[in-house]
Amino acid sequence: MSSEMKTPETDPSKLPWLGRKLLWLDNTRNVGHIIYALLILCAGLVAADFMYHKHSYLDIEDIPGFYAAFGFLMCAALIVCARVLRVILKRDEDYYSPKDIASEAYPEEQLSRETIND
Amino acid sequence: MLSSLSAHMPVLQVIVLLIAAPLCALFGNRHLAWTIAFIAALAAFVISTFLLGSVLDGSVISYHLGGWAPPWGIEYRIDAANAFVLFIVSLIGVLVLPYARQSIEREFEASTHTYFYTCYLLCLTGLLGVAATGDAFNVFVFLEISSLATYALVAFGAKRDKRALTAAYNYLIMGTIGATFFVIGIGFLYMVTGTLNMADLAVRLAEVGDTRVTRVAFVFILVGMGLKLAMFPLHLWLPNAYSYAPSAITAFLAATATKVALYVLLRFTFTVFQFDFPVQELTFEYVVMPLALVAMFAASIAAVFQKDVKRLLAYSSVAQVGYMLLGVALLTEAGLTAGIIHLFNHAVTKGALFLAVGCFVYQIGSSRLGDLKGIGKTMPWTTAALTAGGLSLIGVPLTVGFISKWYLIQASLETGSLWIAGLIVASSLIAVVYVWRIVEVAYLEPAPEGRKAKEAPLSMILPTYALVAASLYFGINSELTSSAASQAAKALYSATDLAVPPMQLTPSDPPSEGAVQ
Amino acid sequence: MSPELAITLTILLPAAATLLLAVLDKRPNLREAVSLLTAGALFVIVLGLLQTVLDGAQPTAHWFDVLPGLSLAFEIEPLGMLFGVVAAGLWIVTALYSIGYMRGNNETNQTRFYICFAIAISAAMGIAFAANMFTLFIFYEVLTLSTYPLVAHKETDVARKGARTYLGILITTSIGFQLVAIVWTWVVAGTLDFEQGGILADKIDPTLLPFLLALYAFGIGKAALMPFHRWLPAAMVAPTPVSALLHAVAVVKAGVFTMLKVGVYIFGIDLLATTGAADWLMWVAAFSILAASIVAMTKDNLKARLAYSTISQLSYITLGMALATSLGVMGGAMHIAMHAMGKITLFMCAGAIYVATHKTEISDMDGLGRLMPFTYGAFFIGALSIIGLPPLGGAWSKWYLMLGAADAGQIIMMGVFMVSSLLNIAYLLPVVARGFFMGNTGPLAYSVGAAAVPSKGIQEAPLWCVVPPCLTAIGCLLLFFYAGDIYTLIEPVAFPEGTSQP
Amino acid sequence: MTDLFPPFLIFIAGALLLPLVPNGHPRALVAVIVPVISAYFIWMMPEGMHGQFTLVGQELTLLRVDKLSTIFGLVFSLAAFLALIYAWHVRDTIQQTMALLYAGAAIGAVFAGDLVSLFIFWEGTAIASVFLIWARRTEGAYWTGMRYLIVQVGSGVILLAGMVLQYNETGSMAFEAMTLGGPATWAIFIAFGVKCAFPLLHNWMPDAYPAATVTGTVILSAFTTKLAVYALARGFAGTEILIYIGATMAIFPVFYAVIENDLRRVLTYSLNQQLGFMVVGIGVGTELALNGTVAHAFASILYQALLFMSIGAVLFRTGTARASELGGLYKTMPLTMIFCLIGAASISSFPLFSGFVSKSLILSGSVHEGHYIVWGVLLFASAGAFIHSGIKVPFFAFFAQDSGMRPKEAPWNMLLAMGITAFLCIAIGVYPDPIYALLPYEVVYVPYTTTHVVTQLQLLFFSALAFTVLMRAGIYPTELKSVNLDFDWTYRKLGPALIKGVRSLISSVWGALIGAGLRGVNFGIAALERAHGADGLLARAWPTGSMVLWIAVLLGATLLLNYM
Known part of the structure; x- marks a missing residue:
């Protein structure tokens, strides 16, 4: 999300039609809008919990916003755990080298690297 | 005519040669001498074949020399055992002659060739006589005849290598000592029994029983014959004698002399001393058997390190004698059969081998391994013969060597001694090493530059191949040899030759008291 | 043709052909024609015999007695028939291949080569059809000696040394152990005839049985049971058709075939099962299977790797026998055919690679598969069959071997077969994988969107080096579908009347 | 030999025909047509046992046609069809052939009516598929392929051992529902488990899938594991231990997926996780749960393929699939991005996408049987799946920080394949009835209830919220070039190290022994030569006196x- 690195400018006219349409995502402010939209949607969904009769098998499901809380907390926990795990599990890319795909490039002749500038 | 001749077969076996021998020298022409010798030897072979044929069923032929009945007169007593030996000796005798004719051309002067044939025939006479006779002292006499002739024959090799003289001299000393010991033994026996006829001796010795004199007599005979048959460690004369003698003689001696000596030992051990004689068992168990085993290994290993093929084969002979003695020392009928069959098989094999080596000597003047590189391509037939003989030494199936090994292993397993069987095969494996040294050099090494060698002449190749063929034939079909050997073993081991009344070939004489028990 | 004459012919025909081969020394085309014709004729005769045996007969032939009571005699029972068909059938292929290889490589002494080859086949036939252990032993030794010149063919120092090891071990074991074992058997049993159910029951103290079996098992050096396996890699100095003959057709198969014969007809499966005399052998064989595979993985020389693979695979058969169950015998017998077909393919491919490129080390072979697609394809199929994967013949023999192990209650032995399969992959398939996918030689069939244009084209070995392995590769495939016929053939041996049949 | 034409033969025939067809569009066309024909045959096959014959004494049934096998056969054909369109540009004969053989073997296995034929096809999938990895033609791919193959064939031989034991016990080779008991069933169970990537047996998958070629991974992702799911459903439905195995499978790959950098590996972990859901369904074993498993397998093949296709397209155009190197591609590859998002939505079970209508069957199935904790675990896993596959994969590939790469849109064939797949994902999500109709049991389930939609949306949006918040807060782990240790460390590092140690120990001991032995032998030979050689005691020419001495002695x- 941070944009310390200067992204190379590309002539928008060379982009495909759909790509041009999506260019507004480049704008940081628009990203902010998306996040606000997300927040509003979340609030709406919790509110919705009060507006219908929940079909539930478990008592715990009846707690309003249970799924919301469950989702948020679990994901937060997951990410935090993963971060801790990575400290333990992370190794250099050439850890298994030289006989490992992680440390080698994909063979060029099997690719078709074409850029829009071509 | 024929019938009267056939009646005198046992003595003719010896006499023909004895008469022919001086004739060779008398006529002084080497071609004529050869012809006489060959005819005589051929006659001897025919006679021996006839004799073998008549006794294979287990019967015994007793011939009274000059019509004097034993035990007073000299008896020629032919049973399966000595008929078999006669057959081998005369077979080799006749086969070596054509070979010798060519072979000696390059080994010594033509002028001495007549003497060579004379000595050869005398030697053959002696060997056949030893085997044929049933009289102990007669054995000694013939032994001396053959030995003296042998010394001379070995000395003939001096033209090629002066060391033949020393070898002959040593052989003379040793042989004489051996003969002397033997005659001392006989003297002791005569002392206690008053008889020299072997059959009679057996009967009387049984009456005399186990005394110190008989014991000493036994030991002297054993050691005396041990010398002649190259029992380890009394074999020391053999390598030199075999190495330096003329090729034909080496082959002849290797195939016959030691075999006949072994026969004498067997005859005395199993026929004369056959009574309940604990010393005999003791001696075989604690002296002969260990020495035989040591021979099998020590001599085989010595063969491995030899650089001269003749000498290599000579050591191999010492080892092979070890096999025969081992079979005998098992003191069972199976063991004895094994020993006797090996006696025949080895004679054929070693004869073939020495003849083949003789071909090399004839063509390239050397039998050193280093000189035989790549010879398989220039002298393919000779080398093939050598290889075939070598395979037989190893004991590869379809050769006689295999038959011997089979019987020996079987005999040792029947006595329940797996370890002896193990030692037998272990020693055969050493044979693989020394045989394969020759094969590799002959076939797989590149031939040296500039050696001009071609295949040996037919007259040498043919006798060689006759023996090779024999060693293959009797390896594929051992009917004859195995039945002869087991018959011989029976004849020696069980007392049948005394229990069965001998066939009287001299019609005038009734069976003597001594001969019939 | 009477069966007796047919049997005699199977042995004498190749032997007689040697004379003709010798005469035709200077006329290679005729000589090779004789070689091929003999092979073809032999195969026809053997097929005729096969028909007789499938009809339930056991044709016999008696030549003569070598020793009183011990004769050179022949009797065709199913196991021998199987071995006979395999040997005779693959001889044709090898003969074809030899022509391509020997000429493609400009080898010297070709006549000697063909002569020894014919003698070896003659001996193999003798082994296959032997009616008693004595006859078998005789031909066993003939086989050893006749293959010696083949191993020493190149007459270099290495060849001499290899041949020395070859002969040394085979002769040492056969005379040192096997001969003693045979005489021992003869002494206690009074016969050496192969009889269903064995000849040793009640004849020998059961505590001695393991020792006797040990003498046999190690005495049959051709079965390459560790530690008497060194001859096999040593023999790799020989030209490749020889390796094919040694490792697939004649020599090693003669070894394991003898092993089976001893187990089935001398000891008898029941005797082994009840006394447990073969238990130790099972472990030794299992060790051989795994150890040889591991050694194979470390070998970079293709032929050496295949040699160790053979050592491992041979012990499958020994293990099958040592399991002392009917199914184990069935698996072992089947593996004779399956392994023969697979391994001969591999060796012929190795030879074809050598003829085409003169490369022997696997690490030098990267990318060759794209130059030699047929050779490598055949190699792949052969390898899969050795590994034991369907739909190739090797799968069935492994199936029965594992069933045998299960039947014997030997879960560990099942594990051995399983691990061995995986090890097989680890040492056989790298050749294929690297051949097809690694390295930069050969056509690049990738270039996206464009038609694949081979940059160097296909550079296969001469035709007669390539066709035979392809034929045997197809054979591997066919064996999967016709394994039932082998089963039917072996059935009377593995499941004699009275034993339950699955 | 059979009264019906087995579909796998179509694939084999196609594979044999393929090299003969000119390489290029004709060949690609032939390859694409094959699965269509196969699907037609499968569709037309009447239920029952067909293709029975005897091979080497074994009664084989090549075709067991029932609803369970038919739906797998159909989805496999479909997957092959899509993957082959995706691979239209490939000109590598081996890859083309092997892709067909692989699909054929998988379809053959699904219809196998007995263990022997199952085993045959089981090994077939192993062998054919490895070529798709090797075809990458790099050293790493070669080694990965070897590991993959050994594991896959290992699964086969374990199956073989199980069959052998089974046969030995029961004398039957039938492939029917089994109960875990003796070693036989355990072996078969583990064999299935290896291919299904049970926890600790799973490493082959994250090892191999990212290593395959662009197209290879798409093909690989469809068959092997789903075949295992089929086999488990057939053989071990209702085996309780599967519930716990499945639950574990659904959770732990999540963590790896979150921290993994290689997006194809992220997807592999997520695939593994999806299998966990299916395994739970099998473990629960009720009609509802099994329906869920089958439906989820169907849906997951499609969306997983779609995800692999889109990342594959990125890889194809940029040469990398590393999150740390990608970003901002939405500008130039918008269609690929959209397809990826559709796949992501499907795997995250957004309403109207395929995952929603299939996964919920399993969840309901487990909660119906009272497995509440498992239910909770699966719920967590769903949220996790959304994080790593629903958000992380598209986000880091197409958005995030602009990598500066401006690749062209994926080629037409890839877009076509992705388009069809995406369409199917949505179609199933919107209108699941045709799929429900294909399921093995009668379906009485309505996925679209208010409760379900709202709760699911809550779960997903709040997960997204958590992602956003933690991302903004900088807690979300950044994408770094790295590899993460997994259980395969044991056999890629620990095992070799141990073996190396043991080997050096053994070889030094052995070397010492051999050295001593050789010295001994040499010494022995030297001694022998001293004694027996030309001048040795035993072979020299002795003077007469000594000889006589010996006589005297x-x-x-x-x-x-x-x-x-």
Whole structure:
């Protein structure tokens, strides 16, 4: 999300039609809008919990916003755990080298690297 | 005519040669001498074949020399055992002659060739006589005849290598000592029994029983014959004698002399001393058997390190004698059969081998391994013969060597001694090493530059191949040899030759008291 | 043709052909024609015999007695028939291949080569059809000696040394152990005839049985049971058709075939099962299977790797026998055919690679598969069959071997077969994988969107080096579908009347 | 040999025909047509046992047609069809052939009516698929392929062992529902488990899938594991231990997926996780749960393929699939991005996408049977799946920080394949009835209830919220070039190290022994030569006196013996 690195400018006219349409995502402010939209949607969904009769098998499901809380907390926990795990599990890319795909490039002749500038 | 001749077969076996021998020298022409010798030897072979044929069923032929009945007169007593030996000796005798004719051309002067044939025939006479006779002292006499002739024959090799003289001299000393010991033994026996006829001796010795004199007599005979048959460690004369003698003689001696000596030992051990004689068992168990085993290994290993093929084969002979003695020392009928069959098989094999080596000597003047590189391509037939003989030494199936090994292993397993069987095969494996040294050099090494060698002449190749063929034939079909050997073993081991009344070939004489028990 | 004459012919025909081969020394085309014709004729005769045996007969032939009571005699029972068909059938292929290889490589002494080859086949036939252990032993030794010149063919120092090891071990074991074992058997049993159910029951103290079996098992050096396996890699100095003959057709198969014969007809499966005399052998064989595979993985020389693979695979058969169950015998017998077909393919491919490129080390072979697609394809199929994967013949023999192990209650032995399969992959398939996918030689069939244009084209070995392995590769495939016929053939041996049949 | 034409033969025939067809569009066309024909045959096959014949004494049933096998057969054909369109540009004969053989073997296995034929096809999938990895033609791919193959064939031989034991016990080779008991069933169970990537047996998958070629991974992702799911459903439905195995499978790959950098590996972990859901369904074993498993397998093949296709397209155009190197591609590859998002939505079970209508069957199935904790775990896993596959994969590939790469849109064939797949994902999500109709049991389930939609949306949006918040807060782990240790460390590092140690130990001991032995032998030979050689004691020419001495010694000794 941070944009310390200067992204190379590309002539928008060379982009495909759909790509041009999506260019507004480049704008940081628009990203902010998306996040606000997300927040509003979340609030709406919790509110919705009060507006219908929940079909539930478990008592715990009846707690309003249970799924919301469950989702948020679990994901937060997951990410935090993963971060801790990575400290333990992370190794250099050439850890298994030289006989490992992680440390080698994909063979060029099997690719078709074409850029829009071509 | 024929019938009267056939009646005198046992003595003719010896006499023909004895008469022919001086004739060779008398006529002084080497071609004529050869012809006489060959005819005589051929006659001897025919006679021996006839004799073998008549006794294979287990019967015994007793011939009274000059019509004097034993035990007073000299008896020629032919049973399966000595008929078999006669057959081998005369077979080799006749086969070596054509070979010798060519072979000696390059080994010594033509002028001495007549003497060579004379000595050869005398030697053959002696060997056949030893085997044929049933009289102990007669054995000694013939032994001396053959030995003296042998010394001379070995000395003939001096033209090629002066060391033949020393070898002959040593052989003379040793042989004489051996003969002397033997005659001392006989003297002791005569002392206690008053008889020299072997059959009679057996009967009387049984009456005399186990005394110190008989014991000493036994030991002297054993050691005396041990010398002649190259029992380890009394074999020391053999390598030199075999190495330096003329090729034909080496082959002849290797195939016959030691075999006949072994026969004498067997005859005395199993026929004369056959009574309940604990010393005999003791001696075989604690002296002969260990020495035989040591021979099998020590001599085989010595063969491995030899650089001269003749000498290599000579050591191999010492080892092979070890096999025969081992079979005998098992003191069972199976063991004895094994020993006797090996006696025949080895004679054929070693004869073939020495003849083949003789071909090399004839063509390239050397039998050193280093000189035989790549010879398989220039002298393919000779080398093939050598290889075939070598395979037989190893004991590869379809050769006689295999038959011997089979019987020996079987005999040792029947006595329940797996370890002896193990030692037998272990020693055969050493044979693989020394045989394969020759094969590799002959076939797989590149031939040296500039050696001009071609295949040996037919007259040498043919006798060689006759023996090779024999060693293959009797390896594929051992009917004859195995039945002869087991018959011989029976004849020696069980007392049948005394229990069965001998066939009287001299019609005038009734069976003597001594001969019939 | 009477069966007796047919049997005699199977042995004498190749032997007689040697004379003709010798005469035709200077006329290679005729000589090779004789070689091929003999092979073809032999195969026809053997097929005729096969028909007789499938009809339930056991044709016999008696030549003569070598020793009183011990004769050179022949009797065709199913196991021998199987071995006979395999040997005779693959001889044709090898003969074809030899022509391509020997000429493609400009080898010297070709006549000697063909002569020894014919003698070896003659001996193999003798082994296959032997009616008693004595006859078998005789031909066993003939086989050893006749293959010696083949191993020493190149007459270099290495060849001499290899041949020395070859002969040394085979002769040492056969005379040192096997001969003693045979005489021992003869002494206690009074016969050496192969009889269903064995000849040793009640004849020998059961505590001695393991020792006797040990003498046999190690005495049959051709079965390459560790530690008497060194001859096999040593023999790799020989030209490749020889390796094919040694490792697939004649020599090693003669070894394991003898092993089976001893187990089935001398000891008898029941005797082994009840006394447990073969238990130790099972472990030794299992060790051989795994150890040889591991050694194979470390070998970079293709032929050496295949040699160790053979050592491992041979012990499958020994293990099958040592399991002392009917199914184990069935698996072992089947593996004779399956392994023969697979391994001969591999060796012929190795030879074809050598003829085409003169490369022997696997690490030098990267990318060759794209130059030699047929050779490598055949190699792949052969390898899969050795590994034991369907739909190739090797799968069935492994199936029965594992069933045998299960039947014997030997879960560990099942594990051995399983691990061995995986090890097989680890040492056989790298050749294929690297051949097809690694390295930069050969056509690049990738270039996206464009038609694949081979940059160097296909550079296969001469035709007669390539066709035979392809034929045997197809054979591997066919064996999967016709394994039932082998089963039917072996059935009377593995499941004699009275034993339950699955 | 059979009264019906087995569909796998179509694939084999196609594979044999393929090399003969000119490489290029004709060949690609042939390859694409094959699965269509196969699907037609499968569709037309009547239920029952067909293709029975005897091979080497074994009664084989090549075709067991029932609803369970038919739906797998159909989805496999479909997957092959899509993957082959995706691979239209590939000109590598081996890859083309093997892709067909692989699909054929998988379809053959699904219809196999007995263990023997199952085993045959089981090994077939292993062998054919490895070529798709090797075809990458790099050293790493070669080694990965070897590992993959050994594991896959290992699964086969374990299956073989199980069959053998089974046969030995029961005399039957039938492939029917089994109960875990003796070693036989356990072996079969583990064999299935290896291919299904049970926890600790799973490493082959994250090892191999990212290593395959662009197209290879798409093909690989469809068959092997789903075949295992089929086999488990057939053989071990209702085996309780599967519930816990499945639950574990659904959770732990999540963590790896979150921290993994290689997006194809992220997807592999997520695939593994999806299998966990299916395994739980099998473990629960009720009609509802099994329906869920089958439906989820169907849906997951499609969306997983779609995800792999889109990342594959990125890889194809940029040469990398590393999150740390990608970003901002939405500008130039918008269609690929959209397809990826559709796949992501499907795997995250957004309403109207395929995952929603299939996964919920399993969840309901487990909660119906009272497995509440498992239910909770699966719920967590769903949220996790959304994080790593629903958000992380598209986000880091197409959005995030602009990598500066401006690749062209994926080629037409890839877009076509992705388009069809995406369409199917949505179609199933919107209108699941046709799929429900294909399921093995009668479906009485309505996925679209208010409760379900709202709760699911809550779960997903709040997960997204958590992602956003933690991302903004900088807690979300950044994408770094790295590899993460997994259980395969045991056999890629620990095992070799141990073996190396043991080997050096053994070889030094062995070397010492051999050295000593050789010295001994040499010494022995030297000693022998000293004694027996030309001048040795035993072979030299002795003077006469010494010879006589020996005679005396022997005579004396023998006499002595005789007098004792």
